[in-house]
Amino acid sequence: MKKMLIVMGCIVCVLSVFYAYKAFSKQGEHIGEQKMLAVNIEFNNSVGKTVTSAQGVDYYFQNGSLLGHEAQVYPEKYWGEFPMYFFGMPTGVKVTVTNIGPRAKDKIRIITESYVLRTDGSNGPAMCEPKVIEVELSKGETKSIDATFTTPYSPAAESGLDRFIVKVQHSNEGSGPGNNEPALVMSKEGIYCPPKYTPK
Numbered sequence: 001m002k003k004m005l006i007v008m009g010c011i012v013c014v015l016s017v018f019y020a021y022k023a024f025s026k027q028g029e030h031i032g033e034q035k036m037l038a039v040n041i042e043f044n045n046s047v048g049k050t051v052t053s054a055q056g057v058d059y060y061f062q063n064g065s066l067l068g069h070e071a072q073v074y075p076e077k078y079w080g081e082f083p084m085y086f087f088g089m090p091t092g093v094k095v096t097v098t099n100i101g102p103r104a105k106d107k108i109r110i111i112t113e114s115y116v117l118r119t120d121g122s123n124g125p126a127m128c129e130p131k132v133i134e135v136e137l138s139k140g141e142t143k144s145i146d147a148t149f150t151t152p153y154s155p156a157a158e159s160g161l162d163r164f165i166v167k168v169q170h171s172n173e174g175s176g177p178g179n180n181e182p183a184l185v186m187s188k189e190g191i192y193c194p195p196k197y198t199p200k
Contacts, residue, residue: 036101037108039168041147041188044092046083050193053079057160057193060084072160075121078191085151091192093147095166099137106137108185109169112147117161117191125156151192164190 048061052074059067085091099106110133116124133145147166166188 036099036103036106037168037185038096038098038100039166039186039188040096041166041190042094042096043083043190044094045090046085047089048084050082050084051080052082052161052193059193070159072119074117074119074161078117078121078161082191082193085192087151087153090148090150093149093164093190095145095147096142097135097137097145097168098142099139102139104139106139107170108135108137109133110135110145111167111169112149113165113167114149114151115163115165116156116158117163118158119160123163124158125154127151127154127157127162161191161193164192166190 048059048067051058051060054073054076056073057070059069061067095110097108097110112131112133114127116127118124128149128151131147131149133147135143135145137143149164151162168185168187170183170185
C-alpha cells in the first residue's frame with residue numbers, strides 16, 4: 001500500500017466497538033455469563049482524529065488541519081471518526097468490568113491482542129504479544145484495568161487500520177486432552193490506524 005512521509009511519525013487511532021458473541025466452547029455453553037458481566041472500553045488522551053469513508057482514510061490534527069489521506073477503503077462497519085494517536089506514544093485505554101450477576105465472586109480472564117486489519121476485514125500480522133490479566137470480582141463490584149499500550153512501528157504493518165481485541169474468558173480451566181482453554185464469554189474490538197511511513 002501507499003507509504004506516507006510523516007515528520008512526527010506514524011499515527012494510531014482507536015474506536016471502541018462492542019461484540020457480544022454467543023460463544024460456545026468445548027467446556028460448554030456460556031451465553032448466560034454475558035448477562036453477568038458489564039465490560040466497557042474507554043480510550044483517552046488522543047492527539048487528533050481519523051475519518052474513514054467510501055473515499056478512503058483522512059488524518060486530522062486537533063486543530064482540524066489535514067495531516068494526510070490514503071485511498072484504501074474498508075468495509076462500511078469500519079467507517080467513522082476515530083480518536084488518533086502518534087505511533088510510538090502510549091494509547092490510553094481503560095477497561096472497566098462489573099459483576100452484575102448473582103455470584104458472590106466471579107473470576108475472569110482478560111486477554112488483549114492486536115492485528116493488522118486488512119481491507120477485507122480479516123486479520124493480518126500480529127502487532128503485539130497477547131497480554132493476560134486475571135480479575136476477581138465480588139457481587140456488584142467494579143474494577144478498572146489500565147490496558148494502555150504503545151504500538152511500535154513494524155515493517156509488517158500495512159498502511160491503514162489495525163485491530164485491538166479484548167477477550168473476556170471464564171477462568172475455569174477445561175479438563176481432558178484438547179480441552180484446556182477457558183470458555184470465551186464475550187469480546188470487544190477497538191480499531192486503530194497507523195499509516196505506513198518511510199523512516200529517516
